[in-house]
Each structure stands twice: as structure tokens, then as C-alpha cells.
Amino acid sequence: MLIFNYIPIGWSAYLSFFDAQGTVTPDTFVGLDNYADMLTGPFAQSLLTFSVFALFIVPLTFALALGLAVAVNRIRFARAFFRSVFFLPTACSYVVAAMVWKLSLFSGVRFGLANTVLDWFGQDPVAWLSNPDPPWYWVVLVTARLWLQVGFYMILFIAGLQRIPDSLYEAAYVDGAKPGWQVFRHITFPQLRPTSIAVLLLSLIAAYQAFDEFYNLLGTARGYPDFGRPPLVYLYYLALGQTQDYGHGSAGALILALLIALVTLLQGQVLGFGRRD
């Protein structure tokens, strides 16, 4: 832990106060300049974009995962089959999924799957990932991310559902609760509170840590567009690509870590993370 976690984090914090381009042993102290640069440049725009993305993708992931879990948990036949079908994408590499989305489903040419469907309705092909106006690229990014991660959170919810004792449902029915929405609202959903909080926290952190599918869907050999650029992709180009600017990169990494910690704590505070049931 000391060697692989605390020393690198400490060294990164040290580098963030220096002009450390092309070196990890810098000697030019710049104070908070790197932080100021990061909070006023493209990185700040990237953080803002991905805060909006998090606000959108987290509830969507939550609702879809919960809906699927309830449906799959209720199903009386081929339950294992349906669980596997929805869980299997979790095992798929983000890179491979991005390639399938980019080259097959949402290719911009007329014979891409989505464009073939549009053609049936007499619509012109759409350059899904090339043209940000209108921003159709979000359709590609969001569907890829949902396909890849919803199955994992569904499994968490199924585990939560199976921990709810049958006696609670029986008591509710005895008290006159109607099966369906009423039971879900007053029994199932409250009982899933710890799982729900875990899903919200994990999916929020995952939203800010987006990299693989974004990099492979929107990146080219010659760069990455400013729109739809996650903070980690920007940091990759700044610190780990040819630029090797460890000073600004470290400042950005610490800002991102602090932001995730802050939003997670706030979310936990609102939802009562760690509070006794």
C-alpha cells in the first residue's frame, strides 16, 4: 500500500506545485499556478461536461438496473438464462464494445446498422460520432456505457432483493397492501436502501472515471475532440502522452480526486450513507 498507493499520491501532490514537464524530479516551484491553469482551461470544461453526464447517467443506470433486477427476479422460467443475458456484457472489454458500437452499430456510412434502420424510414445517414451538432455522439456513448455496466448493477440489486425476507411481503399482504407498485414502493424499495446507495456511489465514481469507451469511440490517431472529452482522457493527453506535463497532470488528478470525494460525501450525506437503518 505504501509503495503503490501512498508514495505515488504524495509524489503527485508534490509535482502539482512544480513545473514538471518531462521530469519527475523538478526544481521550479510554481505554487498554485498549475491548479489555476487547470481550473480555467479545457480541464474545467471537461469537469463540467462530465458533471452533467454524471447527473444524467447515474439515475438512468440506477433505474434500468433496478427495473431489470425486479423483472428478472420475478420471472418464473429460464431465470438463470435471463440473468446471464443481462450480465454477460459486463464481461465484455470496453474496448471491444466500443469497436462494435463504432464500426458496426453506429458507423456513419449508409450500411451501418443504425443508418440502415433510418434508411427504412427514408432518413439520411447520420455521422453519429463525427458531427457534434446535433450531439448524436451522446446516444452512442450512453448506450455503450449502459450496455456495459447495467448488468453489473442489476446483479447487486438482485442480491439485495434476495435478502428481503418473505415474511415482510406476507405481513404487507395481510395488512392489505396490493401487489405491484404499492408493495414495491413501501416494502421493496426501502429495503433496498443500502444497495441503492452503493449503486449510486459506484456509478457516480464510474461516470467521472470514464475513459475506455470514450477514448476508443471518439479518439483518432491524430487526437481527440474537445466535445465529449472525459477528464481522464484530457489528463492522459496532458501527462502520459507526448506532452509529459506531470505538473499540470498531477494538479488535474488531485482536483478530480477531490471532486469525486466531495460529490460522493455529499451524495452519501443526502442519502444517509453509513446511517443506521
Added chain:
Amino acid sequence: MRGYSRRGFLGMAGGVTAAGLLAACGSNTGRSSGSGDTIEQWYHAYGEAGVQQAVERYAKAYDKATVHVQWNPGDYDSKIASALAASNGPDVFESTLRVDMVRSKQIVSLDDLLGDARSDFTESVLASHTVDGQVYGIPQSVDMQMLFYRKSMLQKAGLQPPSTVDELIDAAHKLTTNKVKGLFLGNDGGVGVLAGPLLWSAGLDYLTPDNKVGFDDPLAAESVGRLRTLFTSNSLLLGAPADWSDPSAFVQGLTAMQWTGLWTVPAVQKALGDDFGVLPWPALNGAGKASVPFGAYGSMVNAKSKKIDAAKAYVKWLWIERGDYQQDFDLSYGFHIPARKSLAAKADKLKSGPAADAVRFVQDLGKPQNPPPWTAKMQLALSDSLNKIVRSGADATTELKNAAGSVQTELKRLYG
């Protein structure tokens, strides 16, 4: 017959595995032993079959030291940048030259290796490996980009090959049908690959010769604005399965014209025969010039190497004394232009057709794709600005001014 116990079998299998791993960790030059130093040499993974075997063969033929060749698939440029910043980099490696490598003292000058051969290197190519008058890389090969067009499609539309940017826009529009787009500049609309040609076509450059921002100019905004016109004209192919560096879209008839590279000529010839021609990126106006960008990997020596003299001697032997190896490297596997004029002149493959045009373009109109003073950070700033202008419709003057500000900061860091 003697049987094996389970323990004996596992022991033997473990021994064989360990021996295999040790062998895999060793030199892949094929030499059982070598005299003198062992030199670590890195290449990026060339796509053409046979290149890896060829460079290993060259290494094996060197008798002054044992040379260990490492082949690096993936993001080689980032990998070599990280290795140079750390202390575990190779002794000899291939790269394009960036001024920050020199400022950070990561590479050594190779000026003293050139001797009489200096005049045999194409001047602009050697210049792309020179900083402050010192040569830091011995050019190995030259790759370049140009505009490919289908002769038959232009003929059918009654068009001549475009010689100005406006003619190119007009041709792209007229060649577009419901099945074929007029022009393919990459899936990002050419933003990533055409920054240089757009500036050169207006008589500008990334930087001025005295290292000041070269594109904070209304003409730059006008030139980039033309690319925005193309992007919104519905005549650009966008979202093709393969990007601009691959000729698939062109040979499959998805586009009538495509910006791609010299390396695709054999594949295009195989698919289309003589039904194609090549052009430089045209001039925007009288002040500008048609241009082709070229890139040249050069062989460099790591300043942190403990065997600098041995490494320099090997570089001299391989890329200056052994012209036959450079010719083999450039022309026997892929399709590159030798950096040495005498070798380029002898190459039969480059004497006719589009390949000969390409050689002429490089000599007359060639501009380095990544000039040494132009850093990755500057490229990131300009690329962001071009994306905003061309793909999102932002104001060109404002965005280029913002990019100029970032480039100015970087220039101040490098040159004071």
C-alpha cells in the same frame, strides 16, 4: 519402461517453462554471444510484414556489439516519451524530433556522425531532425500525405483535378451522389490531419522562423473556415469504418477523393489500377502554396544511455554507412521514400506514376508534419481550436487567438 512420478513430472515441466521464459527474455537477434557492449534498440511496430525480421537481421549483422531489438506495438510515441523521462529507456530508438526532448537533455547530438553524407540527405528531412543547428536524429525513411482522386469519377462529372481550395470544395460538391461522397479527409473531417496544410495553403505556418506564433492571422481563420464549409456541405464522408490513413473508403468507392498517405499507393494500385491520381493540398490564395506534409522517423541516441559512444557508432553504421539496409528497409516491405537522395533516385518503385509524383511533391512542396519546435502541447491547443471551429461552428478568429495564447505560453517556457 520407467514411469514419471507426479512430483518429477511437475518439476520437469517447471524447468522447461523456466528455460522457455529465460530464453524469451534474452536477445532476439539470434546471436548466441556478442563482443563488447549490448545495445538496446527500440522500433515501433511497422504494419508491413517482414520489417521486424529485417531490422533484426541488420542488428545481427553488426559485429561491434550485440544489439537487442525491441518491437513495440501500441502507442509507441507515448511509450518512448515515458521511457526517456525515466531512466530505463533504450540506448537507440526511432522517433520524430521535438524541441522539448532537446531542452530536457533526453537525446544527444549526432552532428558528428554525418560527415560527407550530410549533403546526401534531403534538406527538409534533415532539417526536421535539427534543433539550434544540431542534428539529433539520422532520418531513416520518409512518409508523406497527399490527396488521391478517382480519374474516372472526375471525368464523368466533367471536372479537372482541383488546383485551388475553392475548386476542391466545388469538386467535392459535384462528385457527391446518394451513394458516393465527394471527399474523405478522416472521420473528424480532417481536423486532426490537415492543420499544417490549411496554414501552409494561406502562406502561414505553425510558427514563424524566429519561433513566434504563426497562425494568429485573418488568413488562417479564412483557411480554417473553408474546412468548416466542407464539413457542413454534406459532401464529406464522415464515420467511415476505417480512418483516413487506410485506403478502404477510396478503393471501395465510398468517396471520389481521399486524403491519405504514400503508404497506400500499392493497395490503391492493386484495387484501381491506373484509375487514380494524386495531388498536394491546394493553395488558398496567391500568398499561399500547395503543400504535402511529411513525417520522418530518425534514429536517436538516449542521453541517459551508459553506452553513448557504442550507440552512436551503431547508428552511424546502420543508417549512414549501410545504404543498402536503408534501401531495403524503405522499399522491400512497405512503401516509403528513402531519406538519402541518392537512394531515392535509384528506387525503381518511385520512378513512375503517383509514387514519382509523391517524391516530387516532397522535394518541391514538402513541409514537416511535426516540426521540432512544435510540441505536443501546442498541437493539443491548436487541435482543440480546430475542432471547435470546424466541427462545432465556433468563431474562427476567437478560437485561433485562444490557441495562439496557449502556444505563446509554451514558447515562453521553451525559449524565454
